[in-house]
Amino acid sequence: MSEADFIARLRAIATDPAARGLADDAAVWEGLVLTHDMIVEGVHFLPDDRPQDVAWKLVAVNLSDLAAKGAAPVGVLAGYSLGDAAWDAAFAEGLDVALRRFGIILLGGDTVRAPTGTPRSLGLTAIGRAPASGAPSRSGMRPGDRIWVTGTIGNAGLGLAMRLGQVDANETCLAAYCRPQPQIIFGQAVAPHVHAMMDVSDGLLIDAERMAAASGCQLGIMVEAIPLSAALLAVRPDVLDTRLAAATAGDDYQLLFAADPAAADAIREIAGALDLGVTAIGHAGVGEGIVLTHHAQRIAVPERTGFMH
Amino acid sequence: MSEADFIARLRAIATDPAARGLADDAAVWEGLVLTHDMIVEGVHFLPDDRPQDVAWKLVAVNLSDLAAKGAAPVGVLAGYSLGDAAWDAAFAEGLDVALRRFGIILLGGDTVRAPTGTPRSLGLTAIGRAPASGAPSRSGMRPGDRIWVTGTIGNAGLGLAMRLGQVDANETCLAAYCRPQPQIIFGQAVAPHVHAMMDVSDGLLIDAERMAAASGCQLGIMVEAIPLSAALLAVRPDVLDTRLAAATAGDDYQLLFAADPAAADAIREIAGALDLGVTAIGHAGVGEGIVLTHHAQRIAVPERTGFMH
Numbered sequence: 001m002s003e004a005d006f007i008a009r010l011r012a013i014a015t016d017p018a019a020r021g022l023a024d025d026a027a028v029w030e031g032l033v034l035t036h037d038m039i040v041e042g043v044h045f046l047p048d049d050r051p052q053d054v055a056w057k058l059v060a061v062n063l064s065d066l067a068a069k070g071a072a073p074v075g076v077l078a079g080y081s082l083g084d085a086a087w088d089a090a091f092a093e094g095l096d097v098a099l100r101r102f103g104i105i106l107l108g109g110d111t112v113r114a115p116t117g118t119p120r121s122l123g124l125t126a127i128g129r130a131p132a133s134g135a136p137s138r139s140g141m142r143p144g145d146r147i148w149v150t151g152t153i154g155n156a157g158l159g160l161a162m163r164l165g166q167v168d169a170n171e172t173c174l175a176a177y178c179r180p181q182p183q184i185i186f187g188q189a190v191a192p193h194v195h196a197m198m199d200v201s202d203g204l205l206i207d208a209e210r211m212a213a214a215s216g217c218q219l220g221i222m223v224e225a226i227p228l229s230a231a232l233l234a235v236r237p238d239v240l241d242t243r244l245a246a247a248t249a250g251d252d253y254q255l256l257f258a259a260d261p262a263a264a265d266a267i268r269e270i271a272g273a274l275d276l277g278v279t280a281i282g283h284a285g286v287g288e289g290i291v292l293t294h295h296a297q298r299i300a301v302p303e304r305t306g307f308m309h
Numbered sequence: 310m311s312e313a314d315f316i317a318r319l320r321a322i323a324t325d326p327a328a329r330g331l332a333d334d335a336a337v338w339e340g341l342v343l344t345h346d347m348i349v350e351g352v353h354f355l356p357d358d359r360p361q362d363v364a365w366k367l368v369a370v371n372l373s374d375l376a377a378k379g380a381a382p383v384g385v386l387a388g389y390s391l392g393d394a395a396w397d398a399a400f401a402e403g404l405d406v407a408l409r410r411f412g413i414i415l416l417g418g419d420t421v422r423a424p425t426g427t428p429r430s431l432g433l434t435a436i437g438r439a440p441a442s443g444a445p446s447r448s449g450m451r452p453g454d455r456i457w458v459t460g461t462i463g464n465a466g467l468g469l470a471m472r473l474g475q476v477d478a479n480e481t482c483l484a485a486y487c488r489p490q491p492q493i494i495f496g497q498a499v500a501p502h503v504h505a506m507m508d509v510s511d512g513l514l515i516d517a518e519r520m521a522a523a524s525g526c527q528l529g530i531m532v533e534a535i536p537l538s539a540a541l542l543a544v545r546p547d548v549l550d551t552r553l554a555a556a557t558a559g560d561d562y563q564l565l566f567a568a569d570p571a572a573a574d575a576i577r578e579i580a581g582a583l584d585l586g587v588t589a590i591g592h593a594g595v596g597e598g599i600v601l602t603h604h605a606q607r608i609a610v611p612e613r614t615g616f617m618h
Contacts, residue, residue: 001394003420009401010387016414018384027416029384029436036386036434038419040427075327075338077345078319079388079432085310092318105325107336110347110432111312118349118428123388123419125345125434127338 020137023214025065025198028135033071033128037062038079041119046163051087052094053178054122059098061201062126064182064253068199069135070191071128073102073184078109079123102184133192141196141215141258145284148267150183150254151277152229153204157249158236172231180253186278187255189270197257203306204247207256208290215258218287223247223294227279240294250307258284329446332523334374334507337444342380342437346371347388350428355472360396361403362487363431368407370510371435373491373562377508378444379500380437382411382493387418388432411493442501450505450524450567456591457576459492459563461538462513466558467545481540489562495587496564498579506566512615513556516565517591517599524567527596532556532603536588549603559616567593 007022014022018029026035039061041047045054059076066073078095082088099106107127114121141147159177162169182199191197196215200207204226212219223243236242259267264280271278285291292299316331323331327338335344348370350356354363368385375382387404391397408415416436423430450456468486471478491508500506505524509516513535521528532552545551568576573589580587594600601608 001391001397003391003422005394006389006391006397006401006420009398010404010415010418010420013401013405013408014415014417016384016416018414019416022415022417027384027386029416034386034416034434034436036388036418036432038388038390038421038432040390040421040423042424043421075325075336077336077343077434079345079347080315081347081349081430082310082312082315085314088310088315089318092315092322095319096322099322105327106319106323106331107325107328107338107343108323108331109319109345111315111319112347112349112352112430113312114349114430115351115428118430119424121390121421121423121427121430123345123347123432125343125386127343 024138025068028069028130031130033066033069033130033135034125035062035065036123036125037065038121038123040121051090052097055091055094056098056179058122058124059102060180060182060253062124063102063184064199064201066126066128067182067184067187068197068255070131070187071135072188073104073126073128075105075107075127077107077125080109080111081120081122082111082113083120131188131191136191136194136197138196138198138211139214141211141217141284143217143284143286145195145258146261146264146280147219147258147282147284148278149204149227149256149281150186152227153252153254154232154246154249155229156180156251157246158232167235170231170234172229177251180251182253183255186271186274186276190257190267193263193266194257194259197255200252200254200256201250203250204252205290206306209305211256212288212290218285218289218291219282220285220291220293221282223292223299225279225281227277244302248302248304248306333447334377337378337439340439342375342378342439342444343434344371344374345432345434346374347430347432349430360399361406364400364403365407365488367431367433368411369489369491369562371433372411372493373508373510375435375437376491376493376496377506377564379440379496380444381497382413382435382437384414384416384436386416386434389418389420390429390431391420391422392429440497440500445500445503445506447505447507447520448523450520450526450593452526452593452595454504454567454593455570455573455589456528456567456593457587457589458513458536458565459495459585459587461536461586462561462563463541463555463558464538465489465560466555467541476544479540479543481538486560489560491562492564495580495583495585499566499576502572502575503566503568506564509561509563509565510559512559513561514599515615518614520565521597521599527594527598527600528591529594529600529602530591532601532608534588534590536586553611557611557613557615
């Protein structure tokens with residue numbers, strides 16, 4: 001059974017509106033936003049990634065889901081597989097750092113010892129308070145909306161290639177891979193201004209496809225507008241292939257959102273106050289799926305639009 | 310690093326009162342009770358256990374933690390490792406059955422595909438509403454309290470031996486192992502009458518030691534009073550060794566609680582209305598640790614008092 005088939009079975013079970021059909025970043029129940037993400041050694045992180053970075057990533061990827069719902073994070077419950085002592089101690093240290101950095105509490109969790117040689121499988125449940133204006137869904141995008149993304153796209157994917165020794169390393173991209181920064185403050189501030197919002201975790205294009213499907217709209221992306229960092233462009237030429245690679249690499253943990261064009265000034269003001277880049281990359285229309293253009297020329301959607309894991 | 314050392318590190322992080330020092334069955338935050346338990350193939354369940362039973366157990370062990378805090382369960386988030394299609398489909402079926410049976414909702418979760426050959430590691434976060442009288446802790450036991458346990462002890466441990474072909478099987482003990490029954494209704498009803506409560510997951514004696522340590526009291530157990538089922542006594546003689554084996558086997562998911570002796574009638578009435586057995590097995594005193602007696606003769610505490618996993 002594919003992951004999609006299994007999730008389809010779970011969707012048939014998750015009929016309560018709080019679950020949002022398992023088609024959103026998080027559940028929204030009685031003013032709380034709840035999410036649970038797992039990361040598995042060899043799938044979501046490398047066996048030789050620093051345990052402090054793995055702990056950071058486990059927290060950050062979950063908080064990114066809360067950010068996408070405009071939630072103020074409160075606390076986490078952690079599910080941890082014990083391994084060797086030094087790794088475990090460094091993980092605990094990293095968890096402490098991440099929780100302090102994000103100002104949230106460790107509420108509880110569970111620790112197990114898996115059979116020796118088992119890749120580590122770590123889970124985290126994060127809880128936050130929904131914004132008073134309501135938690136934006138993925139499904140509220142409307143034809144005519146402008147589509148925005150925070151920060152830059154593709155740094156983490158290139159950072160992974162650097163970690164694997166495939167590309168000369170630079171600090172910015174390595175940091176994007178090792179220490180993703182969930183856009184918590186911006187998410188809370190922008191939530192009242194958006195029609196739909198989600199985080200970019202598996203790749204900009206695949207996540208845009210998901211927002212289009214959830215909203216029943218077509219989402220048009222101007223590939224030349226996708227924001228790339230100077231650090232990425234220092235090692236990659238600014239050509240279409242670079243842009244498509246960045247837009248399908250994943251692990252960005254930026255926010256992708258749709259808003260009325262009239263909200264543009266408010267959005268830019270919020271981002272400016274946080275010294276965060278925010279870029280209009282497209283618009284929503286009638287139809288389905290995503291449509292890509294490059295300097296007004298329509299181009300094919302790549303076969304692989306992101307990670308399915 | 311041992312599990313105890315790692316948890317000690319986490320305790321230093323989990324300083325918010327909601328975490329209850331990671332020394333309780335669950336966190337209690339703003340009227341909610343939150344718990345996260347994992348089960349790992351080869352550790353907490355057998356590779357050839359029925360996937361429907363594994364799904365039931367994953368839900369039941371978490372709801373047992375909520376029951377121990379007197380909470381009314383609301384919903385769960387599940388972390389799932391995909392494997393072969395038939396197993397996954399049967400697991401989803403079992404999850405549906407368990408959630409319906411307990412009247413709770415699937416809020417969300419995550420699905421990952423671990424490297425082939427990895428033992429399954431499943432996590433669940435359960436959320437419930439704390440009782441209006443407050444969620445009992447493990448630490449409220451007072452000298453002079455009577456100590457009670459629900460149901461019978463040792464069935465699941467014997468059921469595991471039956472699953473392993475070590476003992477002739479009977480339905481009652483197999484069911485206790487495969488389909489533990491969290492005492493949700495009783496937990497909610499008895500919560501206002503108790504000073505301390507926890508569930509028996511790792512063994513009656515080890516869990517009693519934990520309650521004694523959390524409460525700063527001594528806990529005396531009359532081993533002859535530990536309730537054993539007719540199904541267990543059909544295959545085991547009623548001798549001290551049988552009683553100690555039952556009290557250290559674990560997976561019982563009964564409730565262990567301490568209450569003022571004056572609450573005895575109320576406790577028996579609540580249990581009677583639910584057709585649930587409830588047995589006074591000891592008392593709390595000044596001191597520390599557990600003290601065992603057998604027909605008024607003091608006996609040594611076994612070296613192994615339960616499972617540490």
